[in-house]
Amino acid sequence: MKHSILILLIVALFSCKKSKNIEVSNVLEEKEVYSNVEPKKSVLILENSFNFENFKGSYVGLFLSHQYGKGNKPSYANKINITLDSVEVQSKTLYGHSVVAGNSRPFKGAYTYDSENNSIDVNAKEPGDDKYDGFFTFNCLSTNSMNGFWIANDKNLAVIGRKYNLDKLIYTYNKNTTIKVEELLPLYNSSTHEESGKKEAATNDISKYNASNTKLTYKDVENLKKGDLEIIRNTIYARHGYSFKNRKMRYFFDSYVDWYIPVTTDIRAVLTPLEKENIELLKRYEKHA
Numbered sequence: 001m002k003h004s005i006l007i008l009l010i011v012a013l014f015s016c017k018k019s020k021n022i023e024v025s026n027v028l029e030e031k032e033v034y035s036n037v038e039p040k041k042s043v044l045i046l047e048n049s050f051n052f053e054n055f056k057g058s059y060v061g062l063f064l065s066h067q068y069g070k071g072n073k074p075s076y077a078n079k080i081n082i083t084l085d086s087v088e089v090q091s092k093t094l095y096g097h098s099v100v101a102g103n104s105r106p107f108k109g110a111y112t113y114d115s116e117n118n119s120i121d122v123n124a125k126e127p128g129d130d131k132y133d134g135f136f137t138f139n140c141l142s143t144n145s146m147n148g149f150w151i152a153n154d155k156n157l158a159v160i161g162r163k164y165n166l167d168k169l170i171y172t173y174n175k176n177t178t179i180k181v182e183e184l185l186p187l188y189n190s191s192t193h194e195e196s197g198k199k200e201a202a203t204n205d206i207s208k209y210n211a212s213n214t215k216l217t218y219k220d221v222e223n224l225k226k227g228d229l230e231i232i233r234n235t236i237y238a239r240h241g242y243s244f245k246n247r248k249m250r251y252f253f254d255s256y257v258d259w260y261i262p263v264t265t266d267i268r269a270v271l272t273p274l275e276k277e278n279i280e281l282l283k284r285y286e287k288h289a
Contacts, residue, residue: 025045050089050113054142055120058083060261062254063100066149067161074158075101075167075247079254082136082146082166082261087111092114094122097264098136102245118142144168150245171241171261173270175212179235211278212239221282226289233282234264236275240267 062079080100087094096112097104109124119141126133131154138148145167152160181204189201207227209220212235221229234249241263244250253260271279 002275042057047059049115051142052084052089054118055140056084056086057168058123058171058261058263059140059146060169061164063150063162063164063167065158065159065161066163067151069157069160070151071156071158077254079260079262080166080241082138082163082164084140094120094124094282098126099243099264101250102130102265103130103132104243104265105130105133112277122148126153132157138164152237169261171263173240174196175239175272177211177212177259179231179257180211181207188252188256202227202231206235211236211282212272215274216278216281218281218285221285224285224289226286229282229286229289233279233286236271236279237267240264240270242267285286 003188016223048265059082060079062077065074068074078101080098082096082098083095084096084105092110092112093108095106095108097106105126107124107126111120111122113120119139121139124136128134132152134152136148136150138146140146145165147165148163150162150164154160165172181202185202185204203225204223209216209232213233221232226233230249234244234246234253237244238253238257238260241261243262243265244253245265254262
């Protein structure tokens, strides 16, 4: 009897130890799983915190002269459109392009993301095969603003450094957009800015005819002044976001037309049949005005 009791005690003691070992083992396994999962969650949150869609788009404003070179006749201020197109997250490379003064140029460079301020800092280069190529450095906030500097590669240009403070804007074509002459004309006609070039004073007639939504006749335009004919025709281009190489028209639209956004250097494919007809008519009368 004593022998049987002793065997039962040994079996019970062994079972108790085995049970305790299993419980400890389960606790260790749970801790290991938790310690493995938690860092992965943290890494995923960090990777997803940068959302390029917040920054993607066009930033528009004045491209202001900041540093002058050896060239003559500097252009003090042109309206620029800097567009952020895409990123490669692994290489931390940003791609974009700029449109200014009748020139469209791509750029790419390294970016860093500041999660605390939700902003990116970018250092980007243009290809370098164009006379006006250079180096952009800027800070961009997802709150729709960009500010920075541009340095020219060619130090013989009239302007070798520019600064800019831009707002994020969306371009849309609107055939009914007009020019607010009551605000614009007093400023433009009294301007003696060297960038305006040889210009004729504009009149209220530039808002009298919209060549994007109305078919013009020779009776409409035969008595218009040459300066008015030129602006009416170029307003068609401006509605399509054309970036002007012509210094006089660039000065007019960059400086005085608030809705104007340069987005392209070639609009031939997007002109409407009506606009094409009106352009030809206006050109004929410009020659003899």
